[in-house]
Amino acid sequence: MSTRESHKTAGFVLKSLSYGESDLIITFYSREFGKIKGIAKGAKRSKKRFANVFEPFSLTNIIFSRKNRDALAFIESCDIIDHYSLIRQDLEKTLTASYFIDLTDHFSPEGKSNDNLFMLLADFLAWLTREKASDTTIRFFEMRLLKITGFEPALTACVNCKTPVTNGTSYYFFPKDGGITCAACARPERYDQSVSAGTVRTLLLGKDMDIEKMKMVSMPEGLACESRNILCGFITHLLGKEVKSLKVMEQVRRYCS
Ligand SMILES: [Zn+2]
Numbered sequence: 001m002s003t004r005e006s007h008k009t010a011g012f013v014l015k016s017l018s019y020g021e022s023d024l025i026i027t028f029y030s031r032e033f034g035k036i037k038g039i040a041k042g043a044k045r046s047k048k049r050f051a052n053v054f055e056p057f058s059l060t061n062i063i064f065s066r067k068n069r070d071a072l073a074f075i076e077s078c079d080i081i082d083h084y085s086l087i088r089q090d091l092e093k094t095l096t097a098s099y100f101i102d103l104t105d106h107f108s109p110e111g112k113s114n115d116n117l118f119m120l121l122a123d124f125l126a127w128l129t130r131e132k133a134s135d136t137t138i139r140f141f142e143m144r145l146l147k148i149t150g151f152e153p154a155l156t157a158c159v160n161c162k163t164p165v166t167n168g169t170s171y172y173f174f175p176k177d178g179g180i181t182c183a184a185c186a187r188p189e190r191y192d193q194s195v196s197a198g199t200v201r202t203l204l205l206g207k208d209m210d211i212e213k214m215k216m217v218s219m220p221e222g223l224a225c226e227s228r229n230i231l232c233g234f235i236t237h238l239l240g241k242e243v244k245s246l247k248v249m250e251q252v253r254r255y256c257s
Contacts, residue, residue: 004065004074009033010081011062012121014105016054018044026054026075028062029104029121034113038064038073053078057087057097057125069111086129092256095249096133100124100141102245103235107149116148123211133253135224136217140206142231147207153234154179155200161185165201170194173230175237199226 011028014035019025024043028036043050053060059082066073087093104121108114124141131137146152157164158171159179165171172186173179173195180200188194202223209217219227236242 004067006063006065006076007033008061008063009036011036011060012101012104012118012125013054013056013058013060014101015056024050024054025072026078027105028060029108029118030062030113031115031118032113033111035105035108035110036062036064036073037110038062038066038075040075040078043075050078053080055083057101057121058083059122059125082125084125084129087125092249092252093128093133095245095252096138097125097128099138099243099245099249102243103142103145106239106243107145107151114148117145120144120148127211127214131215134215135219135227136206136214138249139203139219139224139227139231140209140214140217142235143203143207146231146234151234151238152207153230155204158182158185165197165204167197167201169197171197171200173233175234178234193226193229195226195230196223199223199230203227203230 009030009032011030014027014029017025019039022042022045024040026038026040028038030036040050040054043054058080061079061081063076064073065076084097087097100121104117108117120141124137127137155165158181159177160181161184163182170183171180171194172183172188172192174181180195183194202217202219205217232246
């Protein structure tokens with residue numbers, strides 16, 4: 001058997017899957033190695049070696065080895081850095097964090113590291129420990145994730161005639177175009193919903209603004225609804241499916257508000 005090198009890295013738990021009687025297959029998002037999938041032998045039995053470390057969105061220190069980048073990693077040890085207990089005490093926050101984790105999983109190919117994506121998760125989980133989950137938090141996370149992973153929607157100008165966004169004007173967002181279209185170019189059908197320049201500008205603001213200033217941005221209902229339609233519609237289009245945790249999170253948020 002070839003010698004395997006051990007690696008140490010910090011990583012967020014994306015998901016864990018039961019494997020056989022006693023093992024778990026864990027997916028992490030790590031800083032240095034990107035997404036890692038590994039097997040934790042005996043994790044279901046050995047509470048001492050792996051004491052509740054594999055809960056989604058926990059930040060952990062992992063030591064793992066693998067034959068090559070494509071092989072399933074062997075998780076030698078895993079310790080908690082941050083369990084985010086303040087998030088876990090609150091159902092709405094827990095589901096929001098789970099949605100962030102799901103999106104990270106969907107938008108990260110295995111074996112490709114992206115420091116910005118790791119930091120995005122770290123920043124937004126830290127934010128959730130301090131602040132309430134809001135429409136702004138969720139939409140700005142989506143905007144930033146899309147930007148960081150190379151799928152930023154084109155919102156600064158009409159994708160067809162290139163006229164920059166102008167206040168007081170209505171736009172249309174068709175996910176397959178990847179950006180906004182002005183009313184003149186869009187030829188909307190009766191059921192197509194327009195979006196305001198204000199919504200478009202708020203989302204553009206959200207992709208770069210200082211995270212501490214996020215609490216100063218509130219989304220009135222109309223703006224929140226248009227933002228959701230743009231981003232969730234686009235994400236569903238890119239992935240070819242809906243993100244499961246989104247619906248649960250939204251149901252709970254509606255119930256709690
Ligand atoms: Zn146009």
